[in-house]
Amino acid sequence: MKKLICTLCILVLLTGCVEKKYIERLGIITVIGYDLLEEGFLEGTLIFFQFDPNANSVSQIITSRANSAKGIRQDANLKSSKQLVSGQLRLAVFGSQLAEKGIMRVTDTLARDAAVSDLLYMTIAEEDAKSILSSNKMEDAADIGNYLNSMLRKNIRNEVLPYSTLHQFQHDYYDIGRDPILPMLNLEDGKPVLRHLALMQDDRLVGKLPVKKGFYLKLIESRFEAGHLEVGLPREIFKPYFKSDRNHEEIDKMYVTFDEIRSKSNLKLTSPDSLEFKLEVMLEGRILEISDDLKIQDPKVVKLLEEELADLIEEEIKNVVEVTKEKKVDPIGFGQIYNTQRPLKSKEEWREMIPDINVEVSAKSRIVRHGIIK
């Protein structure tokens, strides 16, 4: 018994040897922004939370310079009384100059550090990261990091943005026949907003795509369970079915908004030699808004709407694919599918083949409901 008590005492005391972290002494980094300066230096902007009851504000922002990402943290430690830790890092913002050169230089440390979560969101700033993180328009969020993080999370949940976590980025970066795609942050009247998606060649920013077009990208690669779509259909075709005229003669489009979209897609490689892909998209949605007074209860009208919508989707998908071909990027993963039949040796091999892709699109759509009025 004595022995047991002795052992227990020793074990309890020994646990004291383990490193301790007092929350009051920590600066918990939530957002980090990286910019490339002209001399090859990196400029890092860190936002961190502090749990010091005496402090005036909950978060602080520090800018520091170094040659490496971890150097930035070392340098930032010299500028703060808090021990900076990265276990709660939620968001990384990369300045466009850095992104054009490649962000893997910095991402490596995020992936290597076991403390950093794989669920960290990756974004690209349309200009520089520092100005976005220095913005003070953050609605009622506790700090700018919190605002950016909830904005991204909400939009990813609503399937407006692609799933852009650190894990997904690395997955797409390393996978042969696929490129990552990341959301871009921009300032509008000093407030950070999401306007574009960044098209990446490996880890280099080569172009951007409006977020609305991103819908079609998602339509190709995955099944939707939520989502929202606004389309302009040619007004002329529907004219015979108008109940009344709402006096918008000068607009030649009829705008219809869908939500509760469910879609399925099937992408197949029909001919590996000529890079022919066949894409079938089936989309189901609910009408939420029509800009004209349409006789929606008429089956003919619904059918016409469905056909027009399908045509439009085909057209838009083709446009998006054109853009990716032009930029030689493959966010959809055509190469992955090709790779399952003809193993590719390298990412570069596929990169050269991207412009020769042919995609035959056939879309079908179905309107399930149209609100509580006829």
Added chain:
Amino acid sequence: MKIQLQVPEGIQIQAFYLIFLIHTTQVGTGIMGISTHIYAEAKQDAWISVIIAGVWVSISVFCMSKILNQYQSADLPGIQVDIFGKWIGKILGTLLALYFFSLLISVLLNYIEVVQVFLFPTIPTWLMCLFLLSLVVYAVLGGVRVIVGVSFLFFIGTFWLVIVLYKPVSLMEWNHFFPIMTTPYSDILQGTFKATYSLVGFETLMFIYPYIQNKQQAHRSVQIGVWSTTLLTLAVVAVTVGYFSGPQLERLIWPTLSMFKIIQFSFLERFDIIAVGIWMIVILPNMITVMWLCTYTFKRIYGLKQKHVLYVSAVLLFFGTILFQDRLQINYFTDKLATVGFYIAFVYPLVLLPIVLGKNYIRRKRGGSQ
């Protein structure tokens, strides 16, 4: 040294518990990083390698049980002395004990490194080593029944970790598995060879056999045990290959643990931290059984008191472990050990079986003619 071992009924165990004993002895640190090693060889056909390895394990277990059936109640150290004579038998037994000793060092080193990388970067190796070894020594002092009890309880305590894999499963990409069967056969077999490191441990059967009450059911229990390990390994390998892209997987050291990084609950943000902690419960029964095997073998061969051997081994393990300094040394050591383990668990029983059968045949013939 007696070849047959009569174990008092009070410390015997039911064959049923072999399922858990064998399973927990097989699952340990190996499964944390196995997918990377298999993928490096067999690429998208890694899962085929695991299945081949599983079948091989099954065959090896079959051979073991055939060997054991030749005797009423013997174990491997005893059988070796019976077959190869006193001297060679004892040398082989010592080598086996040393192998178990090294296996313990490798488990300790690998787990402590994981703790240092994921949880406490500054925790000294000796401290972790002391914690783990004190638990192991405490359990082994309890004897076979405690060891079996521990493996049963800890199996129940950790098996649910499989359930949280639903999240990575939902993010799997089936494209990663195609084209099937295009890797050369030699690469797939190389992958099988790599897979064996995470499957060794079933040789416990050859040592625990005298302690089993209903010996006729031992074979079936062990088969269930090894197949459950194979299925678990297969699941882990399949999910990691689907979840990570190939080159990404090749860069990871512990893909199984990295996979836990994506799991998040509203009340628990970083499940990977918990998973690494829980992993201690996965490796503990593993270490306890191996420690028992090591000390038991010494006891059988040299007639020493198991308690004394246990204390000495624990001290030696402690110093042996803190000798290792960095990742490269650990890697080299683990690699070499995996090769040795492969021959001991996968090749040796297959070689031993015809020898045992042959010798017994000759013996019976002689006995008949006399």
